[in-house]
Amino acid sequence: PPAINYWKQALAVIPVADGLLASHDCSATIYGVCKTTVSNQTCGEMIIPESHFAPKTRCDICDLSGLCSGCSVISPSNTPIAADMVLYIRATTTSNCSPGVLAYATTCQRDQYDRPTFGMINFCPAYINPSQHVGPIYDKQLTVAKHEITHALGFSAASFPLMREANGTPRTLRVSGGLFGRTKPMPGICNGAMVESISTSFPGNSTIIYRFQRGHYVATMVTPAVSRYVQAYFNCSTLPGADLENNDPACIGSHWEERLFSPESMSPVLNYNGNIFTALTLAYFEDTGWYQPNYSMAEQGSYGLNKGCEFTAEKCIVNNTALDNEVFCTSSNEQCSLNLLSRSYCTRANLSASLPLIYQYYSTPNDGGSNAFPDYCPMVTGYLNGDCAFTVNLLNLPSTTISPLGEMYGSQSKCVMTTLRQTNMRGYSVSGRYSGCYPMSCNKTTMPPTIVISVAQSATIAVPVTCTAKGQVVSVPGFTGTLQCPDPAAVCGRGCTPQCGDQMMCVNGQCIPTKTEPVLQPTPKPAPSLTPTTTPEPTSPTTTLNPTAEPTPSTTINTTQHRLQVRSTQGYTDHPYDPTTRRLEAAVDAASAAIQVVASAYKSMRITPILDSQSLNALSAANYNLVVNKLVPDAVAYWQSTLQVVPINGNWYAERECASTYMTPQPVCQSVYSSQTCFDQVIPTSHYGSTVVCSSCYGSSCTGSGSKCNTIAAGTGVPNTDYVLYVRAVQTKNCGSSVLAYATSCQQDQYDRPIMGMVNFCPNKLDSRISVYTQQLMTAKHELAHALGFTAQMYAYMRDSAGTARTTRDSASGQPTLLTNYVCPNGVTMSSVMIPSDNTLKFFSERGHSVAKLVTPTVLKFAQEYFDCPTLNGVELENQDAGACFGSHWEERIFEPEMMSPLQSFRNVASGLTLAYFQDSGWYKVNFTAQEPMYWGAKRGCPFTSQTCITLSSNGTNTATTSDHYCTDSKMDACTVDLTSRAFCTVSTTAGLNIPSYYRYFSDPTTAGEDFPDYCPILSGYSTGDCRISGNLQYPPGSSTNVKGEIYTTNSYCMKSSLLAQGWISSRTTGCYAASCYNGVITITLAGPSGSITTTCSQKGQALTISPFTGTLYCPDPLVICNTGQCSPACGANMFCSSGTCQCLDGYTKASSSSTSCTPICPDACSGNGVCHTANTTCTCNSGYTNTNCNTTTSSITTKKTNDAVTPSFHKVFAFLLIFLLTT
Structure with missing residues (x-):
């Protein structure tokens, strides 16, 4: 009853108006109509009483049109059960009652909105201990019962795909026949577990996401209330949600991850320090869409509290150092549990077998924590006889009532680190003890609060000592050694005063909204966590200048100041x-x-x-x-x-920029600019998404009670x-x-x-x-x-x-x-x-x-x-x-x-x-x-990229290192490198020019090219030199003679030429002529006095004489004319073309130099079960896989997927969950 009563107070449902009746399952159907029903139908292992079934019509014969005959009604007149949920309770030794299993449970049936309505719990007789109805054993058995009822209410992997939004919309896509639309993750992602069949359903991405954390894949619940809780609890605004246990033998665990949530009652291990039901589990029930939780029933946790993103993302032990030495450990030294409820030890041990590779934290493979659920992390955990609440755990000096450490055990006692020893030890000594249990109280009338610790000088005399800060060292009269003051929050509590309102949950003394948008509370303002004064002060906003990005036009304007985007x-x-x-x-x-x-x-x-x-x-x-x-x-x-x-x-939506910002873990706008721009352009208001703006801010991300926030509604965006x-x-x-x-x-x-x-x-x-x-x-x-x-x-x-x-x-x-x-x-x-x-x-x-x-x-x-x-x-x-x-x-x-x-x-x-x-x-x-072909510097080797463009000899002579690119003579007539235009040399002398010495290529420091090409003079096309534009053909004044036989057309190129018509002279040394290429042979066409003239060549610089012209025409570069800068045939998949050669993209390689496609550089692309390292072409396999291509499993993998919520520490993992009678 106490377990049921807890959940009756913690969860509210829409009441079932007419009571509950179970639904018959059909053993045979005909055209969708039940022909026979299952006899002795069970809920888990319990036969459902016939009186609990709703009426069910069955027929002997039906046809495609829906016409049936020989029909009768089964269970026609049963009375509905006046409850919102029915739980069948039994106590039978079964095959599921393996050692250590006190109980297991299952959900059997749900209503039309997917809420669980029937279930079963079985208690294993061998592990029921009736000797105490109060005390530590009873408390732990009650915790197990509450845990199992939680599973029956819907906390299980089988229930995750059935969760709904607050408005009742299924979170996971439903397709025809009510099946789920999400495909299965691959086995490597499912912690090495295989799934039974293709019909297995998985939650949608608004419920569960898979991510790579701490060296392996984890399933993370990302529903809104759960996400808001963990972000506030760990003080990690980027945390997407709460990880589920990855060592439950299923693709998705039915518990919170033990490594992150050890004392939570829905973690898989019964904790000797005491398990608690936090707002995390209640947040889950809110996110199911079936319940409204009463968050005042939540207990406050301390494990991992405010430890930041690193605590959730990093491994527990790195280089023999604990990530957090209050939670994880490397030595056997005695400690206190984080919640101070028990004296504790470190679970590090030498195990009989090697740990999985991803969980090997030490050089010895079998060295680590003794439990798989917290990822084999060595944990600080309570002794069996270390619970401070129970007087039977007190040890006195032999034949005396004197506690050598002055300890007193009881309901008000908590653990502190101590080296206290009685001054008179009666000839005895105590070694190895570094913690003790003492009654404690909290005086909240002082600021900061004062902790009062009582130390027993004898069986009748206790000495009070006080402290105010964690780690403060305190001496006690009559004792050698000292006490260390515990964390005041662990003694005085982390609850919220006043109590949080509706749709709020208490996390570390702050009221956090469970909904996406903050809920304003008309309650008095508590002192915010960022301000250690008694007067409430809002988080101060940080004002920033209106940031603008610098443009990068095609001439000289460039980004001169970087900014956060x-x-x-x-x-x-x-x-x-x-x-x-x-x-x-x-x-x-x-x-x-x-x-x-x-x-x-x-x-x-x-x-x-x-x-x-x-x-x-x-x-x-x-x-x-x-x-x-x-x-x-x-x-x-x-x-x-x-x-x-x-x-x-x-x-598509734009984001508003804050004019001033509260620098909370997740920054919040205190104000926004009334008019915001994309550099010069004002951004239309309709383009913005919604923005939360707070005039006052309390707590993490302005979600504390007293925050005054409003939401600027989103516009339409851009579709x-x-x-x-x-x-x-x-x-x-x-x-x-x-x-x-x-x-x-x-x-x-x-x-x-x-x-x-x-x-x-x-x-x-x-x-x-x-x-x-x-x-x-x-x-x-x-x-x-x-x-x-x-x-x-x-x-x-x-x-x-x-x-x-x-x-x-x-x-x-x-x-x-x-x-x-x-x-x-x-x-x-x-x-x-x-x-x-x-x-x-x-x-x-x-x-x-x-x-x-x-x-x-x-x-x-x-x-x-x-x-x-x-x-x-x-x-x-x-x-x-x-x-x-x-x-x-x-x-x-x-x-x-x-x-x-x-x-x-x-x-x-x-x-x-x-x-x-x-x-x-x-x-x-x-x-x-x-891409388009480019010829500037193509195939010119390393010197072109690293050497200067012009060399200046000791006698003042200037030489271009690449003469068809760079130049020294302003009167030079040449062609551009791509041969599309006649060109000139950009060298010039500018009075007063003062360039750096490393850019001086001439004896005259005022002589240079333009600044962008490092002052190198280059061959640049004339404005009227483009060979492809017919209007650029020039005639001598007063004449229509084409003195150089040029042709300006779309397939014309610039060539070195001294050709001249008879009787003419010219200083020009280049001309434009039509050209084509076939099999490496260039055909050149000129305009002769009586019509077109053609000639051929195949070698760059080959001298050609063309009658009736005087002078010489020089063969152009076949690399350009034959377009060998392009790749033919075109490059295949995962390739790009460079200087006529197909090259593979990063991560790919060619089978041979002539291949026109590229394949993955790692063997078989690591078979999809690992990560490819392109630098050394090796695979790092995911957990559970090995071999060079990650195609072999490292151990046998179970082929059965279970959807229950049981564990070796609470119960055996098995396809049942509990259900109970929930009256309204």
Whole structure:
């Protein structure tokens, strides 16, 4: 009865109006109609009395139309039972009554809303101890009975898929026939356990998620009240929920994880220190949707309290050091239990067998804790005779009533650490005792509260001593040694005063709302936990300047100040970077690598331009059409076809930024900006999600009683998109003389992918002429690349292919560490900057100065192959981006025509290098067929990347190290490297120019090229030199003679040529001619006096004479004309093209040099049962698997899944749960 009465007070239900009757099960059916019923139908092992069944119709014959005959009604007139639940109670020795099992139970039937209504509990006679109806043995037996009733009420793995939202909606998807829509996790995720059949149901992701913690997979309950409890209890705002026991022999445990919740009554082990029913278990019942709990029935715990995220995530013992020495232990020294109820010892022992590898904390494999449930952690646990509440545990000196340590056991006694010894020990000594039990009381009238400890000088005389702080050392008259003051909270209690109101639970003295939104309480304000004064003080908000992102346009504007990014959590369906789901995806197909399987979650990116009508309508009609109908749609279309993302499920929402913030564990806005911008563009109010704003804040995340909070309602958001791009056209201060547009990224999702950006077109530079459209489109694509994440600030947010952050995150913000007043290796001081880890970016000293290089795998691999430099140490970033540690562009000197170099070249291309960056960002999967060939520096070797462009000899002679790229003569006539244009040398002399010494290539320090390519003079296309534009053909003044026989058309190229028509002279040494390639042979077509002339060649520089012209035509580079920079045939899956060669993405390899597809680098992709390490091509297998490809189990694995909630310490794990009679 006391066990039943506890739950009658703790849980409320909607009463059953007419009472309960059980439902008959059919042993045979015909077209869905019961033909015969099960005889002697049981609930667990108890036969259900015939009088408890509801009427059931059975028929002999039925047809498809539903017409039946020979029908009768079974149990037609039974009287309903006046209860909300029926529990059958029995006491029989069965096969389930294994040693140590006092009871086991099962749920048998449920109502139409899934709430349990019938169940059974069986007590095992051999373990019933009737000798005491009070005392420690009775208390432990009562705890077991309450535990079993909890299972019967629905705390079990079998019940988790049936849980409902507060409005009654099932949390787990229901499909046809009432079955569940979620697929099974793989065995490696289920702690090595197999499941019985495909019909086994698993809870949906709003109930249970799987994540990798403490070296193995765990199932975590993430329902709202449970999550809010554990976040507040552990003081870990990022904790998604409460872990379930992973050593229950099932995929999902029916208990809380012993390692995290040891004294909780729904952990699997009966604790000698006493088990308690905390608000965690009551929160579970609230989240089932079947009950409303009475949180005043919850008991306050201390195990793991306020220990932070590390306590929940890290292993208990690391390098022979306990993670928390009040809970875990490494030595046999005596201690007190954390709740002070018992003297305790350490469970570390040398076991008879080796522990599982993931639980081996010491060098000896069999050294560890003695119990599997707390992950074999050595635990501080109570002695059998150590309970301070029971007087029988007191030990006196022989033949005396004198306690050598002055102990007194009783209901008010608690354990403290002590070295006290009576001054007169009667000739005896005591060794090995470091703890004792003493009566304690708490005086709360003082501040801080005073603890009064009574120490027995004799059987009749007790000496009171006082203390106020944990660890305070106290001496006692008549004793040698000292006492250590215990934690005052453990003596004075951690309850909430006044009592918490409705929909609130008490955690560590704070009232925490059980619902998603805070509940305002009209009760007096308690002193907040952050303020040690008697007068209540709200958490002080931190005011911040309105942060704005710096743009990165295609000329000189660059990010000069980094800032923490605004994160806007978006809705995703099983995002592969969610640590709870990404291993599931990786394990679906053992024949494919994790990255390959994860790719299936990615879809073409949806970008939604949001037009600023005010600024765009102010443009001329031609420029409006250029921006709105051409540039933006074409640039967006390119990136949508190039990049894939995990699509947002539901509407896209922006996040409001706080103007001032309460720096609670989970920061809360004290106020928000009335008008917020994405750089220049005001964000529409309708685009925001909901925001909680608190005018006063008490407790963790402003959830304490007295907090005054309200929620700014969400707008409509933006549907069917993965990225919102605000587009405007305003002539701003950032619109320099050569700036067509600038752009920035404004907000990111929870996995750091940019989800919002702005692009501003500068009206004064818009040009609607068709002849310049290609260049303006390339600028638009360039700026969108910045908005999509190609910026210096975003390097620190990059992730690897498994979704792990490349750069360590700050524990408080969850973002990369923001350094202030940082002196960069290049000498620049930045007021704020995020330095990426060296697996992303490294600094080197080259050519006399510091350079920054990206070193991510695909970027580096592309560049090594492209330059034919296998020892290349990184890909250099632009060092002339003003005032920055590292640039937001590729280095202009070695990537002059690349789309993401800082200057608009005569012809920029979207090469595989930029696409490799987006692949390595971890936010996108890339369609590498969108890359364009690039020839600048291609196959020029390592010197091209590292040496200076011009050498200056001792006699003052200047020599270009790569003469078809760099130059020294301003009068030089040449071709661009890609042969699309006639070119000139950019060297010039500028009075007063003062460049660093390491950039001086001429004896005259005022002579140089432009600054971005390190002042290197380069061959750059004339504005009228494009061979593909027919209007660029020039004639002598007053003549129509084509003196060089040139042809300007779409397939024309620049070639070195001194050809001249008879009778003409010219200083030009280049010309444009049509050319095609077949099998490596180039066919060149010229315009002769009487028609077209053709000739062929196959060697670069081969001299050709063409009649009737004088002079010589030199064969162009077949690498360019034959387009051998492209890969033919096209590269296959998991590959990209670099300088005409297909290369594998990170994590893949080619079977042979001629292969056109790549396979996983690790054997069989670790069979889906492990993690592939690409650096050494090895697998780290998940628990329960071994072999080089993780295809072999390490031990036999059970093939039966049980859905009950029993354990060896409470009861045997077995397919039954209890049920009882619950009267209303």
